[in-house]
Amino acid sequence: MNCICSQRDLKDALIAASKALPTKPQTPILNGIYIVAKNNQLEIQATDFALGVIAKIPAEIEDEGTIVVNGKNITEIISKLAGDIVTISTEEGNSATFKSEAASFSLYTMDAEDFPKVSVQEFQHSLFIKNNVLRKLIARSTFATSNDDSRPVFQGCSVTIEGSTITFVATNTHRLVVVKAKIEDNIEGENKFIVPAKTLNDLMWIINSAREDNGVKIEFSDKHIAFTVNNIFVTCRLIDGQFPPHEKVIPASCETYANLDISEFRSAISRVEIISKQTEYNTVRLKFDSEGLELSSDSYETGKVIEHVNAAVEGPGVEIAFNLRYIQDFLKIAGGDEVRIGMNDKLSPADFRITGDDDFIYIVTPVRT
Amino acid sequence: MNCICSQRDLKDALIAASKALPTKPQTPILNGIYIVAKNNQLEIQATDFALGVIAKIPAEIEDEGTIVVNGKNITEIISKLAGDIVTISTEEGNSATFKSEAASFSLYTMDAEDFPKVSVQEFQHSLFIKNNVLRKLIARSTFATSNDDSRPVFQGCSVTIEGSTITFVATNTHRLVVVKAKIEDNIEGENKFIVPAKTLNDLMWIINSAREDNGVKIEFSDKHIAFTVNNIFVTCRLIDGQFPPHEKVIPASCETYANLDISEFRSAISRVEIISKQTEYNTVRLKFDSEGLELSSDSYETGKVIEHVNAAVEGPGVEIAFNLRYIQDFLKIAGGDEVRIGMNDKLSPADFRITGDDDFIYIVTPVRT
Numbered sequence: 065m066n067c068i069c070s071q072r073d074l075k076d077a078l079i080a081a082s083k084a085l086p087t088k089p090q091t092p093i094l095n096g097i098y099i100v101a102k103n104n105q106l107e108i109q110a111t112d113f114a115l116g117v118i119a120k121i122p123a124e125i126e127d128e129g130t131i132v133v134n135g136k137n138i139t140e141i142i143s144k145l146a147g148d149i150v151t152i153s154t155e156e157g158n159s160a161t162f163k164s165e166a167a168s169f170s171l172y173t174m175d176a177e178d179f180p181k182v183s184v185q186e187f188q189h190s191l192f193i194k195n196n197v198l199r200k201l202i203a204r205s206t207f208a209t210s211n212d213d214s215r216p217v218f219q220g221c222s223v224t225i226e227g228s229t230i231t232f233v234a235t236n237t238h239r240l241v242v243v244k245a246k247i248e249d250n251i252e253g254e255n256k257f258i259v260p261a262k263t264l265n266d267l268m269w270i271i272n273s274a275r276e277d278n279g280v281k282i283e284f285s286d287k288h289i290a291f292t293v294n295n296i297f298v299t300c301r302l303i304d305g306q307f308p309p310h311e312k313v314i315p316a317s318c319e320t321y322a323n324l325d326i327s328e329f330r331s332a333i334s335r336v337e338i339i340s341k342q343t344e345y346n347t348v349r350l351k352f353d354s355e356g357l358e359l360s361s362d363s364y365e366t367g368k369v370i371e372h373v374n375a376a377v378e379g380p381g382v383e384i385a386f387n388l389r390y391i392q393d394f395l396k397i398a399g400g401d402e403v404r405i406g407m408n409d410k411l412s413p414a415d416f417r418i419t420g421d422d423d424f425i426y427i428v429t430p431v432r433t
Numbered sequence: 434m435n436c437i438c439s440q441r442d443l444k445d446a447l448i449a450a451s452k453a454l455p456t457k458p459q460t461p462i463l464n465g466i467y468i469v470a471k472n473n474q475l476e477i478q479a480t481d482f483a484l485g486v487i488a489k490i491p492a493e494i495e496d497e498g499t500i501v502v503n504g505k506n507i508t509e510i511i512s513k514l515a516g517d518i519v520t521i522s523t524e525e526g527n528s529a530t531f532k533s534e535a536a537s538f539s540l541y542t543m544d545a546e547d548f549p550k551v552s553v554q555e556f557q558h559s560l561f562i563k564n565n566v567l568r569k570l571i572a573r574s575t576f577a578t579s580n581d582d583s584r585p586v587f588q589g590c591s592v593t594i595e596g597s598t599i600t601f602v603a604t605n606t607h608r609l610v611v612v613k614a615k616i617e618d619n620i621e622g623e624n625k626f627i628v629p630a631k632t633l634n635d636l637m638w639i640i641n642s643a644r645e646d647n648g649v650k651i652e653f654s655d656k657h658i659a660f661t662v663n664n665i666f667v668t669c670r671l672i673d674g675q676f677p678p679h680e681k682v683i684p685a686s687c688e689t690y691a692n693l694d695i696s697e698f699r700s701a702i703s704r705v706e707i708i709s710k711q712t713e714y715n716t717v718r719l720k721f722d723s724e725g726l727e728l729s730s731d732s733y734e735t736g737k738v739i740e741h742v743n744a745a746v747e748g749p750g751v752e753i754a755f756n757l758r759y760i761q762d763f764l765k766i767a768g769g770d771e772v773r774i775g776m777n778d779k780l781s782p783a784d785f786r787i788t789g790d791d792d793f794i795y796i797v798t799p800v801r802t
Binding site: 137 | 503506509510513514515528535536537538539540541700701703704707708734735736737738739740741742
């Protein structure tokens with residue numbers, strides 16, 4: 065192999081591909097990034113079997129070739145190079161040289177034959193979605209998924225595409241989020257599948273660092289999904305299994321509604337957290353009445369906190385308790401000025417929404433106190 | 434106790450005092466911060482026995498009193514309060530209440546009688562030093578100390594005050610730093626003592642967050658030292674023991690001198706590090722000759738790097754190797770444009786200086802290769 069390419073292009077491609085490097089590789093070859101020089105471009109691949117990334121960048125190629133080098137090392141090296149241009153060459157023996165200005169790195173290569181290349185499926189369906197729309201869907205859903213390995217469906221977001229509406233649903237069984245958005249295409253039938261939250265978070269990173277905003281192409285079939293962001297192709301297996309129906313978790317109506325200024329609420333919650341995080345279930349008690357909202361938390365080790373927040377309360381007063389972290393997660397990603405909380409009683413799930421935003425529903429099960 | 438004070442004053446005082454909270458307290462009371470309301474001020478103390486901090490802030494006092502509350506909790510609470518004013522009061526039972534705007538925290542108190550109050554010694558000597566001068570002395574010396582508990586003298590900086598010169602010396606036996614500065618006072622005799630690097634680093638933090646630049650008062654006696662930065666008093670025991678003489682470690686003359694642009698050198702070192710950190714001793718080889726400097730490093734796992742840096746070399750060529758971290762530490766805190774390295778041979782200590790700055794000498798023992 066003998067070629068030259070832009071340092072910035074190569075750096076961006078390697079950082080994107082690195083997202084697929086496993087933290088605990090099943091075999092040493094998975095530590096590698098696969099680089100093919102051919103047809104005036106470099107194709108860069110990494111995979112952990114579940115997730116695969118392929119990035120393509122333009123290159124001037126004198127000799128074609130294929131190498132696999134340690135992904136972490138090459139990404140750090142190319143990121144720190146000072147010159148605009150990188151020369152890649154292979155000599156005899158198993159090493160590849162990366163040069164830029166006065167720096168020259170020779171890295172040992174691995175056998176490219178051993179590399180499990182990312183398989184590009186035939187996809188039955190495809191659609192385009194705007195970068196910002198997909199970012200919002202991901203930001204508002206993946207945080208609500210579960211880390212529990214024993215129930216894989218909850219480690220993903222259930223995605224439904226029907227007509228020109230796309231819906232993401234995520235839950236860890238204690239809280240549930242439903243986010244909707246419009247797409248420009250009109251998709252036939254109901255398409256429903258579960259995408260791993262990790263893939264979506266990696267994709268988010270790739271969208272955020274995209275230099276051009278050309279939209280994201282989504283392709284899917286029964287078992288696989290792929291996202292294309294400019295020159296970067298991300299693909300993974302869908303999660304097998306049934307996502308439980310979420311509609312009946314959302315309260316049809318609520319007896320009490322409270323409207324709060326979101327930044328006042330966020331600030332009060334950040335203080336109450338100092339005490340609540342020292343309790344067993346990170347519990348915050350909320351007491352809504354005509355006076356507004358009283359937040360409180362009690363730790364037998366530390367002491368207690370009481371905080372008052374202005375709230376316009378409609379309907380009967382209610383006392384309810386939550387895991388404070390679940391409220392904080394919502395407030396972290398909620399835009400807008402006002403939050404509207406719908407409640408029935410201290411044991412029924414509460415319904416958190418942002419006033420004026422019908423595309424985002426957040427349901428939280430109370431903590432029993 | 435019943436008093437009010439400024440949230441900002443109280444926050445700054447608590448953060449400063451927190452520097453003395455031990456990470457592994459010998460007794461639970463050392464988790465506490467001691468607060469006395471008396472004579473229109475709050476006095477706030479914390480100590481880990483080795484280090485003690487006392488901060489004083491103005492307060493309107495209705496009822497005098499003394500409390501001890503968990504230092505970490507109260508610092509976090511006061512830091513997050515939204516109002517400008519904090520009210521502190523004690524009720525019956527063992528708790529104290531801190532109120533600001535709509536927030537009210539009640540914290541359990543500890544028995545103030547149990548708190549080991551910071552003892553304020555009689556000091557024989559005192560001097561003033563400008564904030565910036567002391568900051569520079571600390572930044573350029575503490576990094577070179579040792580973490581080795583078995584040799585306490587190397588966990589401190591040897592400070593010598595003679596006439597109007599103050600000198601800090603620090604070493605971990607593999608590298609040595611000597612930093613000098615002028616003070617405005619003229620101190621009689623030679624005064625020499627060893628100050629724990631931890632105290633100096635905590636003090637650095639306090640100087641950096643000082644709202645007014647009024648200089649630092651240094652007081653010392655045989656066994657103790659104290660620093661006063663505005664309203665904050667920091668005191669600790671000096672380290673017992675003899676600091677070895679450092680003068681003979683500094684080469685009297687060097688056969689080879691190399692002058693390098695500091696930012697070019699820093700950038701090259703940051704790349705070479707990617708390989709060197711994968712070697713056993715973090716080794717970088719330096720080859721100086723009429724062509725300039727060739728840096729290289731070799732890892733049997735990863736590969737190798739060669740990098741060229743422009744250098745004006747005076748005297749015979751030399752090949753020498755160092756622990757790269759030691760060069761990096763120097764480059765991190767070295768200001769200036771050019772570094773001048775004096776060397777004799779591959780086994781003798783090298784002398785790193787910043788061109789035009791005679792107050793800073795850094796000696797590094799080579800790695801044998």
